[in-house]
Amino acid sequence: MSSRGNVRFQLPQNIIDIAKREFEESKYNYDIIVSAQGTIVGSQTNVDYHFDKDKQNWRWNADEIYDSFSQTRKALQEEYGDTITLYRFQGNRSNIKNKHTLNWVHSDGMKESFREMFEDYDEERIIIKKEIPIKDIIALNVGSLGRYEEFIVFNHDSEGLVYPSNY
DSSP: OEEETTEEEOSOHHHHHHHHHHHHHOTTHHHHHHHHHSOOTTSOOHHHHHTBTTSOSSSOOHHHHHHTTHHHHHHHHHHHTTEEEEEEEEOGGGOOTTOOEEEEBOSHHHHHHHHHHHTTSSSOOEEEEEEEEGGGEEEEEOOTTSOOOEEEEEOTTSSSBOOOTTO
């Protein structure tokens, strides 16, 4: 476990380094940033578009974005096995039909950061703890300095979800 600033992280440094490298090399890094850090809660994001059956074209492609983060998934699997324990703050507005991805965290520090962030929202939120299959992780955004942590994961309950061909 490492500490960066005043937030405790539980991801090993090698996973952070791989995720950061893949993020920087991916042509989809803007989509990942917007999905993880700048969305309207409960709305579809650019990453959702990549996995939406009605939006598959040259711009929105399930295979390319999923493949961009294959080494991150490999490192996560080597460290944690087939699943990893993740946490999500869930509210009522998060249940939209075409929301194909959901954002999760792993470390206690990020879980507390999100708890504080959602304290000011006008709706009740609960913490969900779940064993997430590594293959369900689309990307891991650790930020430009490796001081952030947000997993972008498939939402199997959405309608019109397109899986990558190598899923």
